[in-house]
Amino acid sequence: MWNKRKIAAVIDHTLLKPVATQRDIERLCNEALECGFFSVCLNPCYVPWAAKLLEGSGIRVCTVVGFPLGATTIRNKVLEASEAIDNGAAEIDMVINLSLFKSGAEDYIRRELKEIIQTAKTKNKDTVVKVIIETCLLEEQEKLILTRLALEEGADFIKTSTGFNGPGATVEDVRLIRQVVGDKAGVKASGGIRTYSDAVKMLEAGANRLGTSSGLSIYQEAPE
Template identity: 50%
Template sequence: MQLKQFIDHTLLKPTATPADIEKLCLEAISHQFIAICIPPAYLQLAKSVLKSSNVKIATVIGFPLGAMTTDAKVFEAKDAITKGADEIDMVINIGMLKAGDTDYIQNEIAAIKKAIGSKTLKVIIETCYLSLAEKEAACKAALNAKADFLKTSTGFGTGGATFEDVKLMKNIAGDKMQIKASGGIKDRETAIKYIELGVSRLGTSSGIKLVTSEEN
């Protein structure tokens, strides 16, 4: 199995410099990763480095806490598209979900999807903070709001992706949404298991290690 077309080559550390982002882009070209995932401030830099490649550019919105206003997230998403993003990875408002206000979650996702049109929207539900019922509610809200992807984690919470969470997501998403597993994916065996469970993207900063281990 070739992992390269599943990998969102990711660099979201707060200390990442423009030089680090440029290096990430060049690595993505070299290894033919499907996408990079970077902070919005570096979109135009990434666009210039990747302009003659097929690598998609994903960025994060409402990241990593998700507690910004819907208006702020919508503005951020529109701004990101203007500056070259192909895909938006948004964080839901976790507190509103935990308060049981699934309408708020659904309406916010729908507003961002409307704002970005045909561009890809991935909804980060941050599974590590949620009960089983809350995970199900978040997935259903994303489905009803016509998001393109469910995504497990920011990588900045108390835990990352798990096989159990991906199974739950797949059960709700069916073939209507895709799934991105993110957080803690550091070896080839784990990556393959996620793909076998139905994941179509892997958010990882260990992408080079994953693909070079398959060549050895």
Template identity: 50%
Template sequence: MKITKSKLAGMIDHTLLKPVAVHEDIITLCAEAREYKFAAVCVNPYWVPFAAEQLAGSGVAVCTVVGFPLGATSTVAKAGEAVRAVQCGALEVDMVLNIGAVKEQRADVVLDDIRAVVKAVHAQHPAAITKVIIETCYLNREQKILACRLAAQAGAHFVKTSTGFGPGGATVEDVALMRAIVGPEMGVKASGGIKTAGQVLAMIKAGAGRIGASAGVDIIGAME
């Protein structure tokens, strides 16, 4: 499979979610995103207004995370976090679902949790999108399937493999499973531990349409 550098860059969420990030780090992140024309930068909610200022007019979206990284905050808190993020300039919101509820197969809880964030995001900006992080490293196959189906039912735009803060990240097998479950219309984002161009191409071949990575510059630089 042949993919150009520019097309690949347009599939990458250039990510910095470390708690020790400072303004200089965000400035660098956004400058790199402008230069390489990444799809988005992904930052913690505190940095959304600043990143939006840095990227104004660039065509690069601001993505943020809610309920991050554990997914165990209340639905009200997640929805409120999402509202504020979109008001401050985020056009993409990556939410962590309620992992414990998935493991207990409490479909009603998981569905309501996701749906509340999707509705909150859409109400603030109809073009904004919601991605659901299912944190695959904690789930078995049946639970991954349930999580994907509920995310689709709730109206989310993407399912995403991982936060990058759990004991495991994206795998080709998980991406392929997620794509098989959500079908061709919904997005799949592979994230967590992706550091090389080879990994990225394998994830895309398995069905990922978006890649979350902190090593985006190195990945593009390694492309032939």
């Protein structure tokens, strides 16, 4: 059973709204401390502050790169990831360049993955890199191709969605990604996970991390 302790341990407690304030981020971090969430996921400008607030707690700081469209250049994404790690981020959720992928530039996508993942691991070998493929904008074959590319280039997790471009995670997409990666990488379901029931469905489908802005209510709904 996914009790409070177990479900908290797989939640990236998330706040990526463009108008999130310092007070909101402080609340996010305090909730993570109270509930024992795995990490907080927030925009890059708040990484230094969150890292200070959570120092010594064991709760990781996660941030986003190329978010939410993925359409910035490789150099910009590399710099963004590098600075975030210098500022205290332990996990990087990067958005793949879907525009160029759909244009057929598979070699570019592979290079983007390679450079960002290598940068992160060189900075700190324990940095976790999650690749957001934005499943709601992809056909099934495209989901398979991007998942395999990310896996081959060393991604630690494949993440379904940003939550900013239509529907988020679905049970079917989580199951599909898990079938491709097996036990070679993690699967992060993200977007639209608002209830304990939603969370359990994603975990049973094969997710082993959840990105949600409803972490507190999911935790409160979970059994003791």
